[in-house]
Amino acid sequence: MTNKEEFLTLEEQQELMEKYDPEAGTRKLTGILRWVTIIGLLAFSSFQLYTSIFGVFTAQIQRTIHLGFALALVFLLFPARRKSKKGKHKVAWYDMILAGLSVIIGAYWPIKIDELVMRVGQLTDIDFYIGLLAILLVLEATRRAVGLPITIIAVVFMAYALFGPYMPGFFAHRGLELDRLVQTMFYTTEGILGTPLAVSSTYIFLFLLFGSFLIKTGVGEYFNDLSIVVAGRSVGGPAKVAVFSSALQGTISGSSVANVVTSGAFTIPMMKNLGYKKEFAGAVEAASSTGGQLMPPIMGAAAFLMVEFIGGGITYWDIAKAAAIPAVLYFAGIWIMTHFEAKRIGLRGLTKEEMPDRKEVLKNLYLLIPIIAVIILMMSGMSITRAALWSIVVCIAVSAFKKATRMGVKDFIDALVDGARSALGVAVACAAAGIIVGVVTKTGLGLKMANGLLDLSGGYLIPTLFLTMITSLIIGMGSPTTANYVITSTIAAPAIILLGVPDLSAHLFVFYFGIIADITPPVALAAFAAAGVSGGEPIKTGIESSKLAIAAFIIPYIFVLSPEILMIDTTWTYVVWIVCTAFAGMMCIGAGAVGYWLRKLNWIERIIGFVGGICLIYPETISDIIGIVAFVLLIALQYLYKREEMGKPVIARLK
Structure with a gap:
């Protein structure tokens, strides 16, 4: 049996997540500031639940309040420097000022909406400075909560908008004046308040809240036990447990790194004890955890954005259905390769003594009811918002079946707080992605990039797909799921669509390669996190992960060339x-x-x-x-x- 000391403690897991996942690096506040942030998080969740039950406000009001909550809470919870020990437990004076300014940003549209609508884009000096402040706060909050890569991309895009006439070749454009850029970014629904933030302020928040309630009922831990019962006794059992549990964890988590650290803390030591090399053990967990974001129904929340970006009457269920076969093949590929690797080096499965009680685990199958409920509700044609709401209700009801899983008042409050906390990084990432989309819309960069890729590829489909893949992998490095999908779908997907590829195939193509950037060296955050757990060499772990995830490098080409695999026509x-x-x-x-x-x-x-x-x-x-x-x-x-x-x-x- 594996020694308990070989497993990572909760503190070690948190340390690893903070190292590789910026969204995990929050302050550990005490005293009155702790209660201020808890009340803020509760208010955030309460606002989102209220609008989902009684109807959302006008677009600008709904989105700016959502943004204001997210910005203020980010400045209270995320220190300016992640490695600052002092900043881990104390809110700096300037962060309090930034949080206060964020509240002003969140309240500006609700208070001034009548005047702003009457002026129709004619900005006063105050409007200009408030808009400029909103842009700067979004960039800084994104840097803290999400990381530097997407922040740099957003800044580069704004520089491109301002200095268009000085750009080389086909990238040149007329350029935008600063006041025009500010107007687009904060006073239209084409910038910060655009589609990404719209989806974050409705669908995504509710499903993150749903995931938080699932965790409180013990579903996350149950996934591990169920996976062991299903796969533990087979050849190389722990590796297959990692594959199965990570596929399930993907239904409630939108972070590859979080998946790796939480489930990998359990599965990687088991794999190492069984005889797998450090790098292979880490690679199995990294590839599986990354694939969790490709697995319906939630798909790292990007599926909700896909509904809005593709349009044309496509539904969430259409996307989930289309993604099902590729996702199953992805995990089947990892499962098969771990099986062959185990047979190659002569590994066994877990012994009966190392297995949990099968009967006890199967008795708790009812814990999967909320996940089944959300799928059935969306299949029935219910709106995404209503399906998420009812799924939360089902989750609370299911938790009451047994005393061990029953949610008390404290659990309910904790779920609301944790759900709001998990939404902060997504909200600011969506706001930053809105900046990028706004620049693309105003400058026509999307079409320029598409034409540029077509020129480089000579107008042939396979070379265009290859160049689009490279573009998506580069953009996906270090960016969260929602943000990298927004960027890749805006910049890279149009090139494929121009060649007659169905919109859904093109969007899933860039989505896949944006996701597997997490395991593709040299910047492979999920693989590096797995190496941190296994003690293996990070680059080697990334190479092994890429090899295990070979299906993800092949299948996107297949569903572009033959959309039948997406169950289309x-x-x-x-x-x-x-x-x-x-x-x-x-x-x-x-x-x-x-x-x-x-x-x-x-x-x-x-x-x-x-x-x-x-x-x-x-x-x-x-x-x-x-x-x-x-x-x-x-x-x-x-x-x-x-x-x-x-x-x-x-x-x-x-x-």
């Missing part, structure tokens, strides 16, 4: 066939990547595995036939050579 019969052939394809690719199936593969067999696997995943009749032939050939070769090794010379007799 196809039949259920064909969908079943696609799933079966794609799963067989992942087995071939997994065997080729690891170099083992029934026995060690030679280089010819590995090539057959890769080629056959890609053909099976690509849903076309000819490619399926080629893939099936390769699959059968690979199994035959494995079987014959295996019998040779066992002293039964089938090949010799055939000769």
